[in-house]
Amino acid sequence: MLMTGKETHRSAASARRRQFFAAVTSAGLFAAALLGAGDFGSQAAAQNTRPAPVPNRYQGAPGQPSSTARPNGSVVPAQQVPQNQIAPRPTGNAPAAQAPIRPNPTQLQVMAVVNGEQISQADLGRECLWRFGKEVLEGMVNRHLIAEACAEKQIVITTADIDGEIERIASKFGLPRDRWMQLLREERGYSEAQYKREIVWPMLALRKLSADQTEVTQEEMQKAFDSEFGPKVKALLIVHSDRKLIDQLHAHVAAKPETFREMSKQHSDDPGVASAYGVIPPIRRHLGDANLEQIAFSLKPGQISPVIQVADKYYILKCEEQIANRVISPEQMPLVDAKLRERLKEGKLRGVAANFFETMAKKATIVNIYNNPELAKQVPGAAATINGRPITTQQLTDECLSRYGHEVLEGEISRKVLGQELVKRKATITQSDLDAEIARAADMYGMQKPDGSPDVDRWLKQVTEQDKAPVELYVRDAVWPSVALKKIVGSQVVITEDDLQKAYEANYGERMEVLAIVLGDQRQAQKVWEMARNNPTDAFFASLAEQYSVEPSSRSNGGKVPPIQKHSGSPELEKTAFSLQAGTMSGIVALNDQFIILRCLGRTRPVAVDPQIARKELTKDLEEKKLRVKMSTEFDRLLRTSQIDNYVAGTSQSGREGMAPGAGKGPLQSSGVSPAGGPGAVRSLGGVTPTAGTMPRGPAPTKR
Known part of the structure; x- marks a missing residue:
């Protein structure tokens, strides 16, 4: 963006x-x-x-x-x-x-x-x-x-x-x-x-x-208290809308309960559940489906529930722990009561x-x-x-200006700078340029018709439906800036063999399966590392992650994190991970303000892919990324060298090349450019969001 x-x-x-x-x-x-x-x-x-x-x-x-x-x-x-x-x-x-x-x-x-x-x-x-x-x-x-x-x-x-x-x-x-x-x-x-x-x-x-109409009854207070401080069920979840598949999964996990997390990751059709290996927040009373709650509270630790239907979805629960109710002291009760009553009234x-x-x-x-x-x-x-009493157009305009003028002005300044540079270079943007950029964005995100051509209509529907914004706004705020920057910088970038090799290793090469504990304090990291060394098992390491890790995903998943790939942007972490053998543990890796301990589970197999197809996809991806950097650099230069007086924000800059950061009165800054933005781009307050900024880009995912 x-x-x-x-x-x-x-x-x-x-x-x-x-x-x-x-x-x-x-x-x-x-x-x-x-x-x-x-x-x-x-x-x-x-x-x-x-x-x-x-x-x-x-x-x-x-x-x-x-x-x-x-x-x-x-x-x-x-x-x-x-x-x-x-x-x-x-x-x-x-x-x-x-x-x-x-x-x-x-x-x-x-x-x-x-x-x-x-x-x-x-x-x-x-x-x-x-x-x-x-x-x-x-x-x-x-x-x-x-x-x-x-x-x-x-x-x-x-x-x-x-x-x-x-x-x-x-x-x-x-x-x-x-x-x-x-x-x-x-x-x-x-x-x-x-x-x-x-x-x-x-x-x-x-x-x-x-x-x-907002008086709270004693029954409502009791239910709220039970929900907040009563017993809870720590559980794993598999969810899917296909009854036949869920029955097959139920038979599998009933026979092999230890595979529950992996089955949830592979088959749950809720991305949030799948990505967390089935880990969900503890189930509480009076917050959801009554039947599901009743079954959850009837399970013993390690027990698998029957298939539970909720609306058009089917659920399987595995009880991890029955958590006892929280005891509230008499001194705390008045404050607890007041907070619960306020929350119920607000609802x-x-x-x-x-x-x-x-x-x-x-x-x-x-x-x-x-x-x-x-x-x-x-x-x-x-x-x-x-x-019969009017709200005038001028009043509505004033209200819009007062509420959004500061942010929208930033986009208008950016658009003005780009437009001036186009005039300076005697470059123009035609309707065909805009149409081509939209088609390119559709193709880039895999929206093709059966004949392989870009499905522009489907792309425009997806990219604008999130904010219910018109296509014209998407074109003005996202497509036009992308085309303008490409006219300014040119669309040619150089892709080297080294670029392709690194991209191939990152996308299709082997990865390291690890457990990770992330800590925010070096002294704490040393203590945890010592405990892990004294009991070198995967299970104990996982329990340490659940107890000490400050990173939510590794904490909730017993240290399980996505496999580490090469050339991901963390060289020290990658070097450490790829030096490990299955069953061994790393030292403490300092990364920014965090301290990470890894335990190796093994290596994934490289993905088998047709080299020519891979080369084509990787080249397209690398061209996009390099062009993005080129556009961002040029846009930063244009803003930096422009004389801009923003009277609403009270900032001014002289536009002199090489002006030291902070010189003048609050010089404007900018950020990276992502060509041809995605969903969410159309309602950027600043009004300039080139066309591919908010959707992930890379070769089609392949199951490992």
Whole structure:
């Protein structure tokens, strides 16, 4: 994926905190509903569709007509929520609002200047509206519906309520308020005002509106307690949708229980189960299928269950251990009770929120005008009306700019730099160039028709269905940048015999089957290594991995990890692994900040493959990888040597070649380029993701 400086910085942090923000807090429970999950399409007079792209959409700014003048008339200004019924009126002695960390894009006329060319607010507004207009409009409508319900029931949410909730959420994660708000800015792009308006206020309002529907019964509390602290079953799982095959597998593992893990790896049709050798989280009560839970809790350690049908799948369990219930002291019970009650209320609240929007949408008269040319002619400048009151197109654009402008601008800067370089080289991109790149991507990922030609239609369906984004957006944000970079750098790369030999060994050569223990502390690693040396068996090594390894896969699988191949990017680890014989153990291998101990199980056999076919596939793969590096290097150079003033981010760089890192005020950075991106690329916030960035590439897998 091609990323710009801000995306590069944020991607690393996002990877570290992804799980933390997956359930961002009780306030985050409503993010989906409030920012787009509400469906008012059935109330609209016409369908919600993206605007028809302009003829030169791939080389210019795609978009739609959008009024830049603010219309007169009675409106509900969604952008100015603190001053209207959609958010609380400040009461009491509220603290002064903090100064914004960065400018709001709606307050600037010029967003950025790239080598003397401006990106205006209108330009960026069209891009944001095109990408996010539909979901942002749904969020605005939902907030209006909540506001009307609150007005009807005379419910008021004060500034003190909101500040208190933010403090509560921050303390829940052991963070001071300012650190919590910083994380929200970095990971979700929320300013404090946006967070209050779009998340906290609606959540508090929905709580009050549904207070009588979220009461928790004693029976529900008991079930939650049993699920959380009651007995559990540590088990292995084989899952498949074919009853005939599952019966055969059941007969096999019943006769040879020691093969259960391997059978799950080879045959489970759930990739998560197969890749973990059948290891699943402990089974708890009241969380899933009641019949499966009953059978699981009836098994003795080492016992195999009968075949269990759940929906259209068939399961086989092997009990590893019956885990006793956890004892809670009387001193801890009040805190445990409070947390369980809060969790149950939040769960009920999710259901209530969904029903609320459905009910309110039926009561209200909602007309969705956005992107409907006929309705737009009748109500110019309006994106939607709610009970006759309009949300204007300008308000919707402002909301999109405020929410996504910072990120989308990074992509527009990248696109501007590429476009300027094409002009400098007198290169143009034609429709046939774009079509050829899409066909190349389809072929690269194995999507061919029976005659061997690329199946473009199937590829486009797959690459866009994840985010329900239009093909035009995929072409603009993924295909066009790939073609542009290839025009700039040329598509010729040199593949040597040494490259081919290493690739052959990596993909088809022998690999080392090992058990691994990964530790984060050298002193601990030395102690574990000593224990393993004193009891040199596979079983004891596996038990040490389950007890001490800090790497989740090796810990849950008794040290079992994927076979180590040559030329995988860890020379020291490969050298150590390939020096071992079956039944021997390595020393401690220091790799980055981890310490690894290996125990050799043996070597796999090289894969038998036709040399000519292998050479063809490997050449294609190597050309792609080398071209990727070439494109990435050139893109980095173009960004580095461009004069870029980003007024939204408050950064500037002179564009002088050879400028020392850090010189100037926050020079932009970039990251690697993956030509011709895959699923997920079409909704990159930055708006530039060359076409093959998110799907694995390599020769077709062969069973070993």
